[in-house]
Amino acid sequence: MKRTIMATIMIAVAVAGGFAQEKVTLNVMNYQQADQSGYAEDVAIWEKFQKDNPAITLNIEILFNDPYHQKLQAYAAAGTLPDVFYVWPGARSAVIHEKKLAKDLNQLLGASYLKDFSAAATNPANQLGRYMAMLPQSYTYTSVMYVNTKLLADNGFKPPKTYADLKKMVPKLKAKGIAVAMLPNKDAWPMQSCLFSTVVGRMAGDAFIDSILAGKAKFTDKPFVASLQVIADLYKDGIFSREDVQVGYGEAAGMFASGKAAIYIDGDWRVGAYITDKASGKALIAPAAQDKDFALMPFVSIPGEKNPGVLSAVAGTGWAVSGSLATGSAKEKAAVKLIQYLYSPEVQAIRFGTGAFVPTRKGVKAAVEPLVAKVPLFYAENAKTSYVVDGVLDPAVYNVINDGLIAIGLGTKTPAVVAAETQKAFESWTASRK
Amino acid sequence: MQTRNRIRVEEGRAYWAMVLPAFLIYLLVMAFPIVLSIVLSVSNYDGGKMFGGDAWGFAGLRSYARVFTDPHFWNALKNNAYIVMISVFGQLPLGFVFAYIIYRKLVKWPGFWQGVLYVPNIISVIVVGLLWQTIFSPNGPIAEVMNSMARAGFQSKLELLFTAHGGFTITDDLVQNILNLAGPAASEWFTNPLPELKELILSYEGAPHAELLGDLCNLFVPKWSPEFLTKPNLAMLPILFVILWMYTGMYLILFLANMQKIDVQIIEAARIDGASEWQVMRFIILPSLSGTIVNSAILAISGSLSSFSLIFAMTGGGPSRVTEILSIYMFNNAFLGRPNLPLANAISLIMVAVSFLLIGLTKAVEKRYGGKED
Numbered sequence: 170m171k172r173t174i175m176a177t178i179m180i181a182v183a184v185a186g187g188f189a190q191e192k193v194t195l196n197v198m199n200y201q202q203a204d205q206s207g208y209a210e211d212v213a214i215w216e217k218f219q220k221d222n223p224a225i226t227l228n229i230e231i232l233f234n235d236p237y238h239q240k241l242q243a244y245a246a247a248g249t250l251p252d253v254f255y256v257w258p259g260a261r262s263a264v265i266h267e268k269k270l271a272k273d274l275n276q277l278l279g280a281s282y283l284k285d286f287s288a289a290a291t292n293p294a295n296q297l298g299r300y301m302a303m304l305p306q307s308y309t310y311t312s313v314m315y316v317n318t319k320l321l322a323d324n325g326f327k328p329p330k331t332y333a334d335l336k337k338m339v340p341k342l343k344a345k346g347i348a349v350a351m352l353p354n355k356d357a358w359p360m361q362s363c364l365f366s367t368v369v370g371r372m373a374g375d376a377f378i379d380s381i382l383a384g385k386a387k388f389t390d391k392p393f394v395a396s397l398q399v400i401a402d403l404y405k406d407g408i409f410s411r412e413d414v415q416v417g418y419g420e421a422a423g424m425f426a427s428g429k430a431a432i433y434i435d436g437d438w439r440v441g442a443y444i445t446d447k448a449s450g451k452a453l454i455a456p457a458a459q460d461k462d463f464a465l466m467p468f469v470s471i472p473g474e475k476n477p478g479v480l481s482a483v484a485g486t487g488w489a490v491s492g493s494l495a496t497g498s499a500k501e502k503a504a505v506k507l508i509q510y511l512y513s514p515e516v517q518a519i520r521f522g523t524g525a526f527v528p529t530r531k532g533v534k535a536a537v538e539p540l541v542a543k544v545p546l547f548y549a550e551n552a553k554t555s556y557v558v559d560g561v562l563d564p565a566v567y568n569v570i571n572d573g574l575i576a577i578g579l580g581t582k583t584p585a586v587v588a589a590e591t592q593k594a595f596e597s598w599t600a601s602r603k
Numbered sequence: 604m605q606t607r608n609r610i611r612v613e614e615g616r617a618y619w620a621m622v623l624p625a626f627l628i629y630l631l632v633m634a635f636p637i638v639l640s641i642v643l644s645v646s647n648y649d650g651g652k653m654f655g656g657d658a659w660g661f662a663g664l665r666s667y668a669r670v671f672t673d674p675h676f677w678n679a680l681k682n683n684a685y686i687v688m689i690s691v692f693g694q695l696p697l698g699f700v701f702a703y704i705i706y707r708k709l710v711k712w713p714g715f716w717q718g719v720l721y722v723p724n725i726i727s728v729i730v731v732g733l734l735w736q737t738i739f740s741p742n743g744p745i746a747e748v749m750n751s752m753a754r755a756g757f758q759s760k761l762e763l764l765f766t767a768h769g770g771f772t773i774t775d776d777l778v779q780n781i782l783n784l785a786g787p788a789a790s791e792w793f794t795n796p797l798p799e800l801k802e803l804i805l806s807y808e809g810a811p812h813a814e815l816l817g818d819l820c821n822l823f824v825p826k827w828s829p830e831f832l833t834k835p836n837l838a839m840l841p842i843l844f845v846i847l848w849m850y851t852g853m854y855l856i857l858f859l860a861n862m863q864k865i866d867v868q869i870i871e872a873a874r875i876d877g878a879s880e881w882q883v884m885r886f887i888i889l890p891s892l893s894g895t896i897v898n899s900a901i902l903a904i905s906g907s908l909s910s911f912s913l914i915f916a917m918t919g920g921g922p923s924r925v926t927e928i929l930s931i932y933m934f935n936n937a938f939l940g941r942p943n944l945p946l947a948n949a950i951s952l953i954m955v956a957v958s959f960l961l962i963g964l965t966k967a968v969e970k971r972y973g974g975k976e977d
Contacts, residue, residue, distance in 0.1 A: 239938035246942060248652040263941045268651030339792040340803055344818035355921065407792040412741035412828040414922055420742075564941045576923040597669075 193503040194226040196251040198241060200486070202233045204419075206446035207523030214519060218510050225503045234356070234418075238262070245270055250491045253504050256303045258296045258484040259560035260567065266298030271489035275301040277505055286512075290529035295484040304512060307438075307485035307526030311557050312367040312468055313547065315425065315433040315443075319462035320347065329432070331470050339407040342431055349408045351430035353421035354578055357571040361558050363435050364468065365400060365574055366481035370555025371474035372396040378556055381595070388592040389585075392475075397584030399471055401577045414578040426453035434468070437544050438485075441524035444538040452538075460539035465547045482554035485526055488512075565601075569594040644948035650941060666949035675924055676950070679932040680957070682839055683908055686928065687961065689843045690850070690903035695896065697847070698854025703884055705855070706862040717859070721852035728849075732916025735845045739917075741828040749827035754820045760784055761816055771812055773804050785823035838925040842914055849913070850906075854899050861895040862888060897969040904961045908954050929954050 201211055219227050230251065232240055238261065244250045245264050256262040256271065265271050275283065275293065283291045283304075290305045316328050324342060329335045338349045354360040369378070373392030380386035387393075403409045416424075422442040425433035433439075443459065445452040454463060467480055488508055494501040510516060517528040522535040527544050559567045573587030647662035670676050701720055705713040723731065737743050764784065768777040778801045782790060793799040807815040865888065873883055889896075911930040914920065920927035920935065927935075929950060937947035 235939070242650075242938055242942045245651060246653050246944065248655060260941075264650040268656065270651060336792075336794070340799060340822060343792065344803065344822040346818075346821040357921065405791060410826065412826055415741050415828060564939065565943075568935075568939060572923050575921065579922060581923065 191499050192224055192226065193499050194228055195253060195500065195503050195507060197227055197229045197507070198237070198244075198251040198254040199229050199231045200233060200237050200255040201231045202419075203231075205442060206444055206452070207441050207520075207525055209446070209448035210519050210523050214511075214516055218507060222503075222506065225506070227507075241265075248493070250493060252491050252494060252500060253507055254489055254491070255486060256489045257486050257560075258303060258305055259557070260297060260562060260564055261559060262302075263297060263564060265489065266296060266300075266302050269298060269300070269302070270492050271302040272492050272494065272501075273300050273302070274304050274490070274508070277490060277501075278304070278508065282509070285531050287529045287531065289484060290487075303487040303489040304508070305484040305487045305529055306512070306517070306520065307529055308482060308548075309437055309485040309526065310480055310482045310548065310551070310554070311362045311436040312364055312481045313435060313437050313439070314350075314466040314468055315435065315439070316464045316466050317425070317428065317431050317462060318464050319458075320428055320431045324431075326431075328464060328466060329469050332472055335408050335432075335469055336406050338431065343407060347428065348410050348413075348430040350403070350432040350434060351413055351416075351421055351425055352409060352434040353416035353418050354414050354575055355416055356418045357568075357575060358559065359418055359435070360400065360574040360578070361567060361571050362481070365396065365570070366557045366559075367468050367479065367555065368399045368471065369393065369396045369558060370479040370481055371471055371476050372399065374476050374479075375556050378558075378561055382561070384599070388595060389588045393591075394584050394588045395473060397573070397577060397587055400574060401584050404578055404580065409578070411578060411580065414575055423453060437465075437547065438524075438526055440465075440540045440544055443540055444524045447523075454540065456538045463540060465540075465543045467547075467551050476553070476555070478551065479553045479555045480551050481557045483557040483560040485529070562595075563598050565598040566591060566595045640948045640951060643944050644952055646945050648944055650944075653944075662945065666943075666945040667953070669946060670949050670953060675927060675932060676929075678924065679927045679929045682926060682928045683957075685839050685843060686846060686907040686910060687904055689847055690907045691900055693843075693847045694851045694854050694903060695899055697851045698899075699858050699892075699896070701851065701855045702858035702862060703888060706859055707880065707883075709880075717855065720855050723849040724852045728912045729916045731845065731849055732913050735841065736917045739841055741826065746827050750824070753824050753827060757784075757820050757824045758816050761819055765812075771815070773801060775801065778804065781819065781823075789823050838918075842917060842926060845913065845917065846910070850903075854903075857895060857899055858892060861892050865891050893969060897965055900965045901962050904965065905958055908958045908961075929957075 199211075199215070201208065215227065215229060219225075230240075237255070241250075241254060241256075241262070242264060245268070250270055254271075256265050258266075275291070286304065287308065289295060289308050291301065293300050295305070296302055318328055321328060321338075324338075324345060324347075326338050326341075327334075329338065335349055342349050352360055352364055369392075372395050377386055377390075377392050381388060381393075404411055413421075421433065422435075422439060424430060426443060443452065443454040443463075445456065452459075467478060470477055488511055490501070490504045490508060494504060512530060514530060514533055517530045517533045518535040520526060521528050521533055521541070522537055524538065524541040524544075527548065558570060562570070569591050570587070573582060573590060576582035577584065577587060644666055645661060645663060646659050647665075648659040649657075651657055701716070704710055705717050710716055738745055740746065761781070761784070764777065764780050765771055768774060768780070775797060778797055781804075782796055782800060790796040804815065804819075807818070870883055870887055873887055878886070909930060910928065911934070914926060914928055915931060915934075918926040920931040933947045933950040933954070936943045936950065
C-alpha cells in the first residue's frame, strides 16, 4: 500500500514538473525617485508585468541619482551586474559601453522589433561603445528654459530672447524678491548638462569639441574660455544667484513653481516634476496654469555666439540586458520579454503621460497635461542640436568642468583657471589611455 | 609513548578543527581584501569585471605618483589633518574636562548633563549630517536670521538717507547715495545705474513707502549664504564644529567610566592634604588615565581618518571639492564617473600609512610622558 502511495506521489510530482513553466528570477536595477510624480505609475508598470508573468520573479533594486551609478559600477567590478538595468548612452555609463558588459540589443531584439523606433534611437553611433548596449527611450534636450510668463508679464516683461533681455530684468525682479533665472548646482552636473553644454554648442560648436578630442585644439582656446565666461557673467550680472550653487537639484523645481524665480533651466525631462501626480492628485503647477502661464523656450541668444539657436541634446536613457546571460537561456528570454514590455506602446504611453519623456517608439499617443504637450512642439521648433559635454567627454575630464562651474558660480575661480584645469585633466586622461 | 603520540595528534586535530574555520574566515574577509587592495593599487585595472573580464597587469607605482601630484589629494589630507586635530585636541580635552566635572559633581544634575552630552552620539550620522546641512543651507534658519538682521540694518540706513534728503522726494543725489550704500556689485546689475535705478524708484510713486523700502532691501541686501563654506581655509569650520559636538560625548563616557575605577580614598586623602581640584586632576586623575587617553587618541585618529558619512551627508566634499577628505576623495575616484580602482586603492593604502604614522606618534608620546596605569 505504502509503495503504491509513494509511486503515485512521485508520478504526480513528475507530471506537474513536466508541465510547469521553468521559474526564472530576474535581478533588475531600476532608476526611480519615489517623491516625484510618476512614481505610482512606475510601480504599477512593474506590478503588471509581475502579475502577467508569474513564471518570472522580479527582484528589483531601486536607486536614484549618483548612488545608482556608484552601485552599478560596483556590481560591474564584482562581475555581478543585474540581469536588466538602466543605463545612459554616453560617458555616464562608460564602463558598461566600453567593456561591452551589456548585450547588443540590435541582435537580441532584432530589426523587425526595432523598426518601430526612431532612427536616432537605434543608431549605434549615438552610443559610447558604438554598439547598441541599450535602447534609448527618448531623445532628450538637456537644456530648456521653463519660463513663468505670467510672473514676467505681472512685472512688465515679455519672455526673454536675448542676454540683454535677461539682464534688463534683474533690478526689477530682484526688488520683488524674485530670481531672474534659477539653475541649482549643488549636485555639480546640472549646470554642465543643462546650460553649459548649450553655451559651448553656441560659442564653440561640436566641431571644436571634436578638434579637442583629436588633439587639434585645447580647452584653453578662446571658444571654450568664452563659454565659461558666459556662465561667470550670468552670476556676475545677477541673472543667477550665487546661492543656487548650494541648492540641491531636487529642491529647485518646487521653488520655481512657487514663483521664487521667473525662469528655471533644466532638461526636458523635468516637465514630469510639474504635472499632476496621479497618486496624490496634486501638481506643482496646475494644468490650467501650465497651459497659459508657462512656456518652454530655448536659452536666449548670447553675445558672440557662432551657432545661434543650438541646444544640447542627446540620446536618452534606456534599458540594457547583462552580457553575462547565457545566449538562449531562460533568463535571457525572460529579460527580452521584460525589455519588450518596458518598450511596449502601452508602457511608453504611460511614461509619456507622466511627462518622463517623449518616446522614441513611433506613434505613441497619450493624454498628456499641457506642459508635456509642449515638449514635442519645443523639439520641432528647435531642431539644431549640439553635444552634451558629459555625453562626449570622459568623466575624468567632465568632472573637472563640473567642479569648475561650481567654483565659477561661487566666484572662487576664473574661467581661464577652470579652462587650464580642464586641459590638464584632459592631457592626464589622454596619457593614461596610452 | 604511543598513547602520548595519539593524544598529541588528537590535540593537533582538535586545534585545527577549532582554529581553521576562524582562520579561513579571517583570510576571506580581512587578509584577501587587504592583499587585493595592495595588488589593485599597483595594477592597470580599468573597470569592468575584475576577475574573468579583460586581463590586467602590473603598472608599478603610477597611481601613487598620480595621487601625490594631485592638489586635491593634498587638500583632502589637509582637511583630514584638521579633523584629527579637532578630535585629538578638541574632543579629548573637552571630553576629559566634562567627565571630570561630572565625576567630581562640580555641577548640579551630573546625570542630566552626561545624557545631554552623549545624545548626539546615538543619532544616526546621516540624520546629523542632513540636520546641519539644513541649518547651514542658504534657505535654512541661520540664513533667515542673518538675512533679517542685514535687511533691518540696511533699511534703517535707507530711512536715514531718505530723511536726510527731505523724505521721499527722488533726486539724483539721493539715488546716487543709495547706489553708494549698496556697494559696487549692485551697480553691475544695471547698464546705466543712476537713471535706471531712478526710473525704478519713480515707478513706486503712489505705493506705500514701506513697499519701496522693502523692495530696495530685496534688491540691494546681499542674501546671506554660508559663503565661508566655499573658502578653502574656512570651509571645514562648520564640519569641525559638528564633529566636536557629535563625538565629545563618547570620550566623556570613556573617561568617566575609567575615572570611576580610581580609588576615591586617594582623592579624598589628597584633598585632606590640601590639594586643589586642579592638583587632583593634574597629579592623580590624569596620570591614572594616561592609558585611556592614548587609547582614546588612537580611536580618535583612526576614526578621523576613516570618517566619511557625516561629511558626505553634509557637503559631499563640496562645494567645488573644498571640504573633500581622503575617504571621499577615494570614494569619488572609485565610483564617480569612470571607476579608477587602482588610484582609489592607492589612496586607501596611503590613508592606512598615515594612520599608522599618527598612532605610532601617539604611542611614542605616551611612552615619553605618560604615567603608569595599573
